[in-house]
Amino acid sequence: MMVNLSPTLSLVLACQLGVYTLVTAIACRGGEVRAPDPDDYIIAFSSCLQQFSDTSIWNRIAEQKPKLFLFMGDTIYADTHDMGVKRRAFARLNADPNYIAFKKSTRVLAMWDDHDYGLNDIGGNYAEKKQMQKIFLDAFDEPKDSLRRKQEGIYTAEEMTIGGKIIQIIVVDVRYFRTNWTYGPKIPPYTRTYVDDNRETSTVLGEAQWQWLSMLIARKADLRLFVTSTPVLSDDYKGERWGAFPRERARLFREMAAAQTGKWVIITGDRHFAQVSHRDDVLPYPLVELMASGMNTVWYDGSQEPDRYRDGETLPDYNFGVLRIHGRKGSLRYALHNGAGEEWKRGEIRF
Numbered sequence: 001m002m003v004n005l006s007p008t009l010s011l012v013l014a015c016q017l018g019v020y021t022l023v024t025a026i027a028c029r030g031g032e033v034r035a036p037d038p039d040d041y042i043i044a045f046s047s048c049l050q051q052f053s054d055t056s057i058w059n060r061i062a063e064q065k066p067k068l069f070l071f072m073g074d075t076i077y078a079d080t081h082d083m084g085v086k087r088r089a090f091a092r093l094n095a096d097p098n099y100i101a102f103k104k105s106t107r108v109l110a111m112w113d114d115h116d117y118g119l120n121d122i123g124g125n126y127a128e129k130k131q132m133q134k135i136f137l138d139a140f141d142e143p144k145d146s147l148r149r150k151q152e153g154i155y156t157a158e159e160m161t162i163g164g165k166i167i168q169i170i171v172v173d174v175r176y177f178r179t180n181w182t183y184g185p186k187i188p189p190y191t192r193t194y195v196d197d198n199r200e201t202s203t204v205l206g207e208a209q210w211q212w213l214s215m216l217i218a219r220k221a222d223l224r225l226f227v228t229s230t231p232v233l234s235d236d237y238k239g240e241r242w243g244a245f246p247r248e249r250a251r252l253f254r255e256m257a258a259a260q261t262g263k264w265v266i267i268t269g270d271r272h273f274a275q276v277s278h279r280d281d282v283l284p285y286p287l288v289e290l291m292a293s294g295m296n297t298v299w300y301d302g303s304q305e306p307d308r309y310r311d312g313e314t315l316p317d318y319n320f321g322v323l324r325i326h327g328r329k330g331s332l333r334y335a336l337h338n339g340a341g342e343e344w345k346r347g348e349i350r351f
C-alpha cells in the first residue's frame with residue numbers, strides 16, 4: 001500500500017488520496033505532538049514485559065494518559081510448573097514502582113499468554129492451568145465475584161458507551177483450551193515451526209468460549225475490539241498463530257462477518273516488535289490488526305521476516321499502542337509508539 005516514500009510525502013499522499021477509504025496508515029517518525037481532545041477515550045495496549053529488566057516504559061505509556069491499559073500477555077516471564085515461582089514473579093511485577101505509579105491513573109485489564117500462563121507456546125495441556133487461573137486473577141486484582149473466577153479460562157468482555165457509541169472490548173483466551181501445536185521443520189530464525197492443523201477436533205477457543213463470543217456478536221455495537229494474545233491475520237509467520245488452525249480462523253472470520261452491526265479491529269501482541277497489518281478479503285472493509293509487543297525486549301530477526309499483509313515496515317523497538325476513540329465523530333485514531341514514547345505510525349478507522 002505505502003511504497004518507499006519519505007514520511008512527509010507519505011503523509012501528504014495519504015491525506016490527499018485517502019489511501020484506502022476506511023483506514024489511513026501514515027508513517028511518522030518522532031516529532032509529532034498530538035493535540036489532546038477531551039472527548040477522546042484513550043486506551044493503551046502492549047505485551048511482553050520481562051520483570052527483571054527495565055520497566056520504565058510504564059512512564060512513557062502513562063504520558064499518553066490512557067484510562068485503560070490492555071496488557072495482552074507475557075505480563076511476566078516464568079516458564080515453570082512451580083507455582084511458587086509464578087507467584088513470586090507476579091509479586092515482583094506488583095512491587096515495581098513504575099507499574100504501581102502507572103496503575104494510579106490507569107486501569108489494567110490483563111490477559112495471559114504462554115510465559116505467564118505456563119510454558120513457552122503451551123496451550124490447554126498445561127497441567128497447572130486451574131491453579132494458574134487463580135494466581136493470575138489474584139495478581140491483577142480481579143474482583144472475588146468476577147465471572148472470570150467461576151468459568152474455565154479467563155476470557156472477558158467489556159462494553160462501554162462513548163459519545164453515544166457502543167464500544168465492545170472482547171478479550172479472548174487462546175491458551176486454556178487450545179489444542180497442542182503440530183510441529184513442522186526447523187526454519188531459521190525460528191527454534192520451532194508449526195504446520196496447519198485442520199482436524200475437526202482441534203480448537204483455539206474451545207466450544208464454551210465460542211458460544212460466549214457468538215452471544216457477544218449478537219449484541220449491538222458500533223466498534224468491536226478483538227483482543228488476542230497471538231496474531232490472527234498472518235499467513236507467513238510459522239510460529240504461534242491463529243492461521244495454524246485454519247478451521248478455527250475461518251470460524252472467527254465467519255463470526256466477525258455475521259455481526260449485523262459494528263466494525264472490527266484486532267489488537268494483538270506476542271512477537272516482540274510492532275506492526276500494522278490488514279486484509280481486504282475477510283470483511284466488506286479492511287480488517288486491521290494492530291500489534292504491540294515487547295515492552296522491554298525486541299525480537300529483531302522475527303521483525304525482518306516477510307508478511308504479505310503488513311503495512312510498510314515493522315518497528316523492532318520497545319513499543320506500545322494507543323487508541324483514541326471519539327464516539328460522536330465515529331473515529332478511532334490509533335498510534336504505535338517506540339520505547340522512547342515517540343509516535344512511530346498512526347492511522348484512523350472510521351466506524
Ligand SMILES: [Fe+2]
Pocket residue numbers: 047048074115270271272
Ligand atoms: Fe513474549
